[in-house]
Amino acid sequence: MTPETILTNALLVLPDAVVSGTVVLREGRIVEVQRGRSQLAAAEDLGGDHLIPGVVDVHTDNLERQVQPRANARWPSRSAMLAHDAQTAAAGVTTVLDALCLGDLGFDAGRGQTFEDGVRDLDALAETGLLRSEHFLHLRCELPAQDMPPALEATADHPRVRMVSLMDHSPGVGQYRDVARYRAMRQRQTRMTDREVEARVAALLDQRERLREPQRRWLLERIAHRALPLASHDDDDVAEVARNARDGIRISEFPVVMAAAQAARDWGWR
Secondary structure, eight states, rough: OSEEEEEEEEEEEEEEEEEEEEEEEEEEEEEEEEEOOOOOOTTTTTTOOOOOOOOEEEEEEEHHHOOOBBBBBOOOHHHHHHHHHHHHTTEEEEEEEEEEEEEOOOSSSSHHHHHHHHHHHHHHHHTOOOOEEEEEEEEEEEEOTTTHHHHHHHHTTTTTEOOOOOEEEOSSGGGGGHHHHHHHHHHHHHOOHHHHHHHHHHHHHHHHHHHHHHHHHHHHHHHHTTTTTTTEEEEOOOOHHHHHHTTHHHHHHSSSSSHHHHHHHHOOOO
């Protein structure tokens, strides 16, 4: 960017209004916002387009969709990262937290590879100038998953980690509170028999009983030194919201019942 850039004839989206005007930037910083059109020859005419602040997206699953655009189809990870970045920038997102899942509960085995590839690709591309948006990491940790702790251990101190969310996608809780619906969904996705799905559900419930609480405590202790924003996921219980609040969690992602959403709001969560 030149020392001074003038963007004019734009609809400026301001905190309290949308006005036709001009923005002046010096050394990459906004120094002046003016109503009306600049007559300077060096001004860049935006033709009446909207000019908005860069959007910050703290949770996007778009990278996963680029890597696996459909069932049983996997795109090369580096190409998927570049496609994801291009779509992000085109949507006006200038800062993005790539939300990558840590841990598999038996139905999303490819997510582990997506996580590992995503971190590696971001490290390789971040300083090349090929990415249009600024990328950071949002670690989505599946609390009852056996492979969550080693995945987190490998990235807990990564400098690009900006947020961590605590998830539990076990049958019977959160968005999968309806176990019958969960069984039917898994049968459609995997073509497993009734008996196979029942066995998988039973195994997941046993795994949750054994691993969720000790791994939750370990996770909170492991990342405490980072002072990162922490989020809960698919809140469905007022008591759990209160416990999360006591543990320093201040963001409620996608509460699935109104009582949990209201409780999070009462705690001053976002």
